[in-house]
Amino acid sequence: MPQLRSEETRERLLQAAAACFAEYGYEATGTAEICRQAGVSKGAFYHHFPTKQAVFLELLNRWLEGLEAQMTAAQAGAASAPDRLRAMAASAAPVFRDGGEGQMTLFLEFWSQAARDAQVRQAALAHYHRYRDDFAERVRAGQAEGSLGPADPSTVAHVIVSLAVGLLLQSLLDPHGADWGKVAQAGLDIVLNGLKPDQKGL
Amino acid sequence: MPQLRSEETRERLLQAAAACFAEYGYEATGTAEICRQAGVSKGAFYHHFPTKQAVFLELLNRWLEGLEAQMTAAQAGAASAPDRLRAMAASAAPVFRDGGEGQMTLFLEFWSQAARDAQVRQAALAHYHRYRDDFAERVRAGQAEGSLGPADPSTVAHVIVSLAVGLLLQSLLDPHGADWGKVAQAGLDIVLNGLKPDQKGL
Numbered sequence: 001m002p003q004l005r006s007e008e009t010r011e012r013l014l015q016a017a018a019a020c021f022a023e024y025g026y027e028a029t030g031t032a033e034i035c036r037q038a039g040v041s042k043g044a045f046y047h048h049f050p051t052k053q054a055v056f057l058e059l060l061n062r063w064l065e066g067l068e069a070q071m072t073a074a075q076a077g078a079a080s081a082p083d084r085l086r087a088m089a090a091s092a093a094p095v096f097r098d099g100g101e102g103q104m105t106l107f108l109e110f111w112s113q114a115a116r117d118a119q120v121r122q123a124a125l126a127h128y129h130r131y132r133d134d135f136a137e138r139v140r141a142g143q144a145e146g147s148l149g150p151a152d153p154s155t156v157a158h159v160i161v162s163l164a165v166g167l168l169l170q171s172l173l174d175p176h177g178a179d180w181g182k183v184a185q186a187g188l189d190i191v192l193n194g195l196k197p198d199q200k201g202l
Numbered sequence: 203m204p205q206l207r208s209e210e211t212r213e214r215l216l217q218a219a220a221a222c223f224a225e226y227g228y229e230a231t232g233t234a235e236i237c238r239q240a241g242v243s244k245g246a247f248y249h250h251f252p253t254k255q256a257v258f259l260e261l262l263n264r265w266l267e268g269l270e271a272q273m274t275a276a277q278a279g280a281a282s283a284p285d286r287l288r289a290m291a292a293s294a295a296p297v298f299r300d301g302g303e304g305q306m307t308l309f310l311e312f313w314s315q316a317a318r319d320a321q322v323r324q325a326a327l328a329h330y331h332r333y334r335d336d337f338a339e340r341v342r343a344g345q346a347e348g349s350l351g352p353a354d355p356s357t358v359a360h361v362i363v364s365l366a367v368g369l370l371l372q373s374l375l376d377p378h379g380a381d382w383g384k385v386a387q388a389g390l391d392i393v394l395n396g397l398k399p400d401q402k403g404l
Contacts, residue, residue, distance in 0.1 A: 194396030
């Protein structure tokens with residue numbers, strides 16, 4: 001089963017790379033160390049990935065696409081736009097609650113590297129723009145159905161993404177500082193309360 | 203004037219270190235490079251700072267204390283808790299608007315290093331806890347004066363800090379993706395609307 005073995009090798013490389021990036025940082029991690037931890041040859045590495053950056057980007061894409069798919073599935077049965085947003089936040093709550101568990105250190109590496117590397121930045125921004133567009137669309141839907149008031153949908157989407165990103169960061173650095181999953185849901189509730197159709201001055 | 207020269211040297215070292223950390227990252231920056239950029243001897247460096255970490259922590263403390271002093275000054279004349287919070291957000295708006303201007307790359311280094319280094323983490327968290335306590339106190343004052351409803355002050359403070367941190371990060375990576383200063387003020391307005399005394403379900 002060479003096909004299966006090839007996929008296993010790829011998976012082992014991704015797991016090893018994630019562990020190395022989280023422990024040593026992206027810059028300090030070499031492909032040799034990734035291969036060593038994966039128990040895989042350099043030849044096998046370059047069969048699967050052209051560069052260390054390519055592994056990094058695949059980890060980023062997987063993580064953010066996985067989170068997006070999970071949130072999309074969670075809101076499927078909800079009756080209104082606010083309920084859909086609440087269901088999404090509830091499904092993402094474990095991400096905040098379990099901050100600091102490896103994945104999160106990797107997440108910080110993505111941001112840090114994005115500040116220095118235009119390709120990583122573009123890849124990260126593409127996801128964030130999709131998240132924002134998706135939230136803005138949900139706000140528009142809420143305005144159309146009358147469950148949300150007339151705030152600028154794009155600004156509201158920026159606010160929601162900012163809240164989520166800030167929660168992620170704090171849950172990583174201060175895992176026991178709060179029940180971050182609860183803060184995430186309370187934060188969205190406050191925002192949705194602030195967007196009720198009878199609110200003034202938005 | 204040896205005293206003046208000593209302070210100038212210290213200042214030059216801090217400026218050079220900030221530039222190096224922002225450009226190369228904390229890990230990749232050595233004290234030799236900081237001394238070179240500052241035009242200062244190694245002896246002078248160690249006269250002012252015991253370690254590279256000490257320079258880093260002083261930059262972190264300066265930045266967050268400066269921001270705090272600026273926000274405290276801005277809200278002095280405001281008549282109510284919501285107005286005080288709005289005045290603070292308005293005074294911080296340029297920080298978000300000017301994201302990506304060096305200072306912000308350094309800010310990411312603080313987070314990144316805090317994930318790996320317990321001393322940096324403790325220093326960063328001390329500031330964040332003070333910010334949170336301060337916001338919680340303002341929320342309590344708003345509830346006492348009747349301008350804010352009965353939400354949990356500590357949770358609201360976590361939400362406000364999360365919003366600010368997430369905005370900072372996004373403004374760094376996507377400076378032209380939005381008018382981040384405007385998003386900051388709109389975000390706080392939505393939150394304050396959601397906290398009005400007549401809101402239900404908090």
